[in-house]
Amino acid sequence: MSESPQLTYTEIDRTVLDTLSPPSGGYWLIVMVLILGVLAGVACWVYQIFIGIGAGGQNIPVAWGTYLINFVFWVGIAHSGTLISAILYLFRAGWRNPIARAAETMTVFAVSIAGLFPFIHLGRVWVVYYMLPYPNQRYLWPNFQSPLVFDMVAISTYLTVSTLFWYTGMLPDLAVVRDRATGFRRKVFTVISLGWTGKHEQWRHYTRGYLFFAALATPLVISVHSVVSWDFALGIVPGWHSTIFAPYFVAGAIHSGLAMVLTLLIPLRKLFHYERIVTMRILEAVAKTIIFTGLIVGYAYTVEYFLAWYSHNGVEMEAFRWRALGDYSLEFWIMVVCNSIIPLLFFFKKIRTSIPWLFGISILINIGMWYERFVIIIGGVAHGFIPHAWGLYWPSGIEWGIMIGSFSLFFLFFVLFVKHLPSISMTEMKETLDHGGGHGN
């Protein structure tokens, strides 16, 4: 590690390209473990397809379980990636540059995994193509009034745009790798760098294109999770049917995404010696943003209660009373404490500059955000309109298996990514070097 106070182009290149050196045995062990986790999830899903969705814990009234919790959770995770890479890019927030690549990657993988869950959730996944709008002999046409169709459109758009954005941003870096690589690897990178030579013309197109992409992706950050929230808000279920849902979900998504960025970057920074690139100042900036999103989320929790009281609607009031004091009160308080109380600790400089604290709190926020989805998705219908039908839900072993599979798949993708593609944008680091964006202090 260089002792120089100022990063140089060479140092950036060296640090980042070092990460692509052939991995150790420990790495492959981790990959194997993650593959096993994925296989376990796949096995659970196959079992569920054969047995029926009853392999999970869903019932009437709670017909949606962890599959949709995980769906919303992963879509939420996916949000901060685009926030960081697109919105902060447009705002010219220099501190985003070192973490943008990792965050974007997280977005792409998280959306992919989120996209799996609606399939896992379906009672008859083998006829999922009934949802596709194409002329067919079944005379079937999807119901565009259904939030699930909005969802399908929103998620697939988001996946497409975020993937393209990620790939576009990576092109110059891929060329750098190609230039230093040999053998088979060189061939692969030659293909995927799409003939990047660094000509002035290419740079001009690239920067313009990246800007347009950023502008295009920005509304998606807002829209996708708004659409996801309408899965709930457009239903008449007490606790769901609320206009606050879209901003509330978007803030929650960014909250969870930022936490996941910390969860991923802190080990990465340690393992790949990124301390001088991903500086404490950057982590601090993320932590400060988390305070902000945490406050929005806390505000949303409060407003929901206020509105329930203000509506004077007995059904709504009971739903929210029960949420805090009923069968799922533990989950509710995990949600409140982890999402809106604990992040306030970041107000203390000591805490937001301490790696263990940052890491620990980011994990807690991830847990809290998972439980937020649990509280909303399960809690709403479990205690709905008709008291006779009230019931409880707990995830089954199969559901846990699938959930483990999904986490394994996400981390598997990420682990493969960090050793095979540049996990920090060398281009953007170099761009901002002179503006102080890459300074170590």
Next chain:
Amino acid sequence: MDRRTFLKIAGVSGLSFAASCTSQPEKTLYSLVQAPDDMVIGKANWYASTCRECPAGCGVLAKNREGRTIKVEGNPLHPINRGRLCMRGQAALQGIYNPDRIKTPLLKEAGKWRPVTYAEAEAILQAKAEAAMRNGNGRVRMLTEVVGESLLNLASQSLENWDSKGPVIFEPFAYEALKEANSQVFGVDGLPSYKMDQADFLVSFGADFLETWLSPVEYARKFKDMHGLRGQNKSLYFHVSPYQSLTGANADFWFSCNPDSEHFIALGLLREGIRHGNGRSLPEKDLTAIDTVSSPYTREKVFELSGLPPELFDKLYIHLQLARKPLILGTSTSATGANSLQTNIAVNLLNLVFDPDLELIDFSNRHRVETADRRSTVLEFLTGLKSGAADLLLLNNVNPAFALPPGSGVREALERDSLFVVSFSNFMDETTELADLVLPVCLPLEAWDEYAGKTGIVSTLQPTMGSLTGAPNIGDVLLRAAFGPQRPVKNFQAYLFAQLTLKDVVRGKRDWLQVLQKGGLFQSRKQEGGLRGSLSDTYQSTMAAPPTPKENHLVFFAVPSIRFFDGRGANRPWLCEVPDTLTQVAWQTPVLMHPETLAARGLKQGDIVQVESRWGQLQMPVYETVGVHSKAAVVAIGQGHTSFGRYASGKGANPISLLSPELEPESGGPFFAAGPIALKKTGRSIKLAHTDGSRTQHERKISLSVQLEDLVHPEHHEAHGLGMWEFPLVLPLPEAYDRETRDIYPPHQHVDYRWAMVVDMDKCIGCSACAAACYAENNVGVTGEERVVEGREMAWLQIQRYLDPEQREKTTFLPMLCQHCDNAPCESVCPVFAPHHSKEGINNQIYNRCIGTRFCSQDCPYKVRRFNWFAWEWPEPLNLQLNPEVTVRTKGVMEKCSFCIQRIKDAHNTAKNEGRKILDGEIQPACLQTCPTGVFTFGNLMDEQSEVRKKVQDQRAYQVMGYLNTKPAVIYLKKVVQDI
């Protein structure tokens, strides 16, 4: 072709289906090249028969499609049930198609069963009977359930032919106390029927006439004729008992009293009645006698003995005194406790004092179950067997090993080596297990027979389908075994014909066919019934020293179950799956106790408690309810079988095992109560398989009631607003859309019809017959105990029971089914249009379009949609019962009530063929068809003259959570309640 030929052919096709029980089912569907004249593929044949699931004897019509009976419905011509049926009647089908039905005779050899042929079995029976005859007189005995007169005659003749006495008739519920009381007061050792419909005030001292008592379907109808709203009037019904049965929950007031103390209340009422000058027209001698027995029971004394506060006693008395035609009923089906006889005597005397002409007691139409022998006779019989009084015992559809308390000596009697026991049962129940030969005979829906539930009528049974197992009729078995080739008639059918001709019921073959087609001969042949002047007074000694309740100890009550009766229904999956209405618990047998009782012992609902009496012990989960007295613990009889097939064996608990084998000396009846009992915590608890989430409705405008005196005040029809209580009744019709205030989307336009249903909650008694009928009609899956615990029961229609939050003993029943909303929340959220709004307004669920997102269920405020979490199983041959008109749903799709769309379509076809519109009342969904009290009305809302359209004008009409503006097509009429 005559009917017999047809039935032979139907039988053959039935047999070919039956072949699938043992081998791989045929993969090919055949249509008959030469079908019988009256068999049209796709068209049902209906056969009139008689239900034999309990001794009431309701008339049924069995629907036969392509050779197999797929549904039973009440016979509208039958005077007992008038076209209605209870849930046990609906489930009779699951006896025929039960997967655990014995398919061939079994002979026990060295403790193991060996299948033999029917011919071999009958030969063994004949040989054993002849061997027994050689040993002397009376060596062949028979224990049978209550059977029709013809079969009883044949059994007696057969036994006589074997030099033996006639059969002993065993019914677990034989009403000994009631019969003895009738004998001691009215001089009639029998069970008269009651003209409940003509009463204007009804008191029951425990009689559970809506569940099992004498003839529940008949009395449910008569009860609502009396208790239902007529214009602005409604009669009162009071229930006096230490626990609230379903019948008690239907009372306007439940007078809870100490266990074993009902008779004091009745005597107290007698005393007041005589003091106020009632019964003056009775002979002086009788009045004095009544006065003598009742005079000690002042209201204070009654309070001291029964715990009934004097002010409540006064209310009870005042209403009795004010009534013009009061009717007082005695104790429950399982005449509980030590005081049953005294209670029934006091009740009879009350009827006599308040209605000296006994106009409401019909001595000429008596219930057939009165022919059952008293328990004392049955126990003597068993003692005789134990001492070796017989060599051959025939058992016809009785299960004493289950239904008698341990210590009654059933096992000892039946296991005696020298006794050869032949069971005619179709199921390996506890008694049949002890038999030496099982010779299954065909079940009532497959048999020729005759059974009159009441005197004065004749009700016939005919095979409604071919025999599935090839089992013979018991009559034929007896004829062949007892009379051999020289038998007087060639078969039981001919015997039946001869018997009915003898009684002048049938006059020739043509007449016979007509009788069969109608299901019997129902004109009541009026018999001598008046009993004035022939009163008996033997009751005086019985009443001299009535039993007083024991000190403060807990009394255990074993009560009959509306679902399982005496336990014979426990192997029918529908009956297990449809929850008990009051507890909403399915599949399990909880012990019901008062919250105070539980709190005192540190118990809570779901804890498994060990109940110990002097005679046995039993572990059961606890259910908390204010519907039982704090000194009582109540358990339903029926489950807890140790054998009896996969649905019964090992499920629940059998409370009879806690009861005393001793008898009440005077009536010779058993005790269905035991005390004192001890409760021991086991430290374990289970999740009850209950289908309700909350017992109250949280003021959400779900299950509404109205005070009788408030009926004149208009309410919802005049409401204008958007709040929960101001929201008006909005019919699911275009004119109910108001784009200005509450609607965004345009209305649905309907073509000719807009189907709707009116549910009159004032009539609903919570019997769940509708729910069982729905399972039968719509191929609804049975999920099992574990799945019910998980919340995955599939009922399309359920009786929701809501307790009043202030007075939790007050209950309303709400039949909840798909509301077929005009503004259905489920329709808009489905991505593939699987819930589809039909042009006749029905919310159709298109199964093959459904991909299983379950969004519709999430968004349904009524939570009436059901999801196929698994592929439900119909173990063969239960699958043969499936209605061919209704799709069997696969795993992963949503389903729900369809308003019996198949019946609507059928009506459409008929109407089209006849070139007319569908008539009002022509369509009867299965729930409506079977409802004993006529809760449901179904019809076209667009027809201004239709019954539903008229009923929605009722002041009581409202929509469940109508304020959601879903515009439900199921419109409820509030229950009418009266404060006393």
